[in-house]
Amino acid sequence: MTAPTLTGALELHHVCAGYGKVAVLHDIDLVVPDHGILALLGPNGAGKSTLLRVATGRTQPTSGRVVLRGKDVTGRSPERLARTGLCSVPEGRAVFPNLSVTDNLRMWTYRPGLNRKDVEEQAFARFPRLKERRRQLAGRLSGGEQQMLAMSRALTANPDLLLLDEISMGLAPVVAAELFGLVRQIADDGTPVLLVEQFARTALEIADSVSVMSQGRIRVTGSPDEVRDRVLETYLHAGASQNPASSPSM
């Protein structure tokens, strides 16, 4: 197991959060190591997306601290976090559907030190498909192409930390495998990654360490091998009332 170092890329300390009177996260402690991929797994409704919302500043924690690269960033706005080097690809297609591909790439340049030309060159070099379609609206691209466009932000931004939320959702298995390969590559190039997935199998294959969440708490943390046998148990234990169909594809 990669023991969490004292200063991870991102640390959540005793974080509680929710919507209105509804508490979703209960006293979360999580350290994203400063290298490699941490996969965050958990059944539907475990609070994974809320955890990401807190990490990116979209939801403010009701208590606790968020520390990015050793700096306390609790309460910072999402745009400020993004400019300081947090790159987050949210659930669904993280592109602007009514903007052309080049306009989308233009939006990636809000990260300081990036200009239009570099971003386009890097994105088109990695995904030639995007170059062919650069004048099209992003909403007209196929699901896989949209996800390529979204991932091109992660590639070009060279972020301090990359947060990915269910990137494989709704994609053909081949495309998903390709995406995960890309994530592995980004991580090998030195960018720490927090990968949130509902479906555990592929995530366990590429992750360096794994945390499992349910009902707003981190239940298990460990290496993929350690966690593998306990995931199903955690899922079922936590989601006893859940429809079996939504249990992980183990």
Added chain:
Amino acid sequence: MSTLLALTVAGLVTGCIYALTASGLVLTYTTSGIFNFAHGAIGMVAAFLDWQLIAWGMPTLAAFLLTVLVLAPLMGVAVERIMIRRLGNASLEVTLTVTVGLLLLLIALADTVWDTRTARRVQPFFVGQQVTVGGVVISYHQLVVIAAAIVVPLALWAFLRLARTGVAMRAVVDDRELAALTGASPSTVGMLGWAMGAGLAGLAGVLLVSQVELNAITLTLLVINGYAAAVMGRLSNLPLTIAGGLLLGVLQSLAIGYVTISWLNQVQTSIPMVFLFLALLIAPPTRLRVGQLAPLLAPKVPGARQTYRAAAAFLVAAGVLTLVLPSGRVDSFTHGMAIAIILLSLVPMVGYGSMVSLCQLTFAGIGCVAMAKTGGSPLGLLAAVLAPAAVGLLIALPTMRLRGLYLSLATLAFGYAMDDNFFSNGSVMTQTLGLPVPRPLGIDNPRAYLFFVIAAFTACAIGILALRRSTLGRRLVALGDSPAGCATIGMGIRSTKLGIFALSAGLAGLGGALMGGQEGVVGYTDFPLLLSLTLLLMAVVWGVRTISGVLLAALFFELIPLLNGHLGAVGNSVLPLLVGLGAVSLGKNQNGIVGTVLQRTNGLRKLPALPHPRQHPDHDDATDREEVLTGAQG
């Protein structure tokens, strides 16, 4: 032929101004998702500022540039910071009311600062200089307008396409959260959108001002004409919006030149509103929104027993009040209670069904006229209810598929057209003498009449609450919450919508008739559209979902002239200011004052029982709406 050409050119020039103001409106709407009702008022204030700067001796061009490029955008920024930003994902009735409040506030402010009794004129640019093209005289000022209408949209287009901030503006429209995650600041972009929108409104106002007299209401309404153009562009498409503006200008100009129908004396000025109505009907239906978070805890609906007890207590108190009230106050109290009945008509429509009607006073006026024509017998009262109800049905039928903002705009267009063509029509009421209205049922004693109106209010309130508890009431709330949800469970929305329109209009008509009976004579200025907006604002600020909210709103409304009398000249500006503050406060208390108070007291009372919020089986089903929230997290 040359007349046609001249009219067309004049129309194109006006159309250019409409196009400019409409593109500003579209810009703010797309970047912030809020339809700025006060857009016209911002243009109006800009025109006054321009006049003021020139009156202080500033050169015309400098005043023009300062107003359009600095002052108007600053106004937009201030509005965005103070009012709009706090609204977040507020419901339509709140966002509409807040900007309506801003509109009323700006008009009142302009009337206070720039005394209405002084006539003001602003000279056009290049006075007296003109060219003749093909037999048509075009002034330099008109050329300036045309140039502005060509240059500004092109600049806007270039900005939105080529500048990164422009791209970010479009990105924020697309996906606000994702824009923030890429590092663009949605709030800065929103502020910029409002600044640019206000700048465009200001440009339109300043260009218009030399054509008409400088008057707050006239100017505001003129700029409002741009709404029609904006709707033609479906509030999102700039080229279509501009085309709509030009078309509207030309149509209006041709109508002024050629249409002479004596009984429709003002049909020319109504053209924009007819255009708006048609544009709404032709525009493709709005997509049904799938269920959303219920952001508010709706106030509890009292049960039948509670209602009857409260009503009995209210009637006893009212009876005592009727007897002891000083004679000088009886009339204004009666008027206030009649207003309360009109406001009551907003409760099922706006409060329960979330359909914001902007022409409730128009229905009241129709009711009043209907009774005046049929006499004060029970038959007359029936006519006062049925006539507006029938008109309400007529309005509801074509607008059936409209929702939200579009529905509100349709009622606005209707009210505006009725202002010009019905109430000021000689065959409805003579302009000098007005229309005598009999006391219903021959109740001539003022105190007895007061009690009669109070009793009518009480009966209607009981009826509304009974309606809310009935199946129709539940359907209404469901319709307001999620039309898509209604469709999936096979619930037809047509009859519910039609029924509520008719009911609400009929109720407003009754209130109008009772109000007319108190006044004895009504004039054509007694039912203006702007007053409809004021009343709506009052109702929403005090709480349009509760009976007590609209009652307090009506009484407060009646208090304003009294206070004005005490405060003198200052009163005229202090009270609109209060109205404006009320509008600002809505951002926080979206259930209105009464709703907030109810929530606080309920919260205190229910706190110990929190783990089992449903332990009171006699509560209405709407009380525990907050539980819906639990479906929110990912």
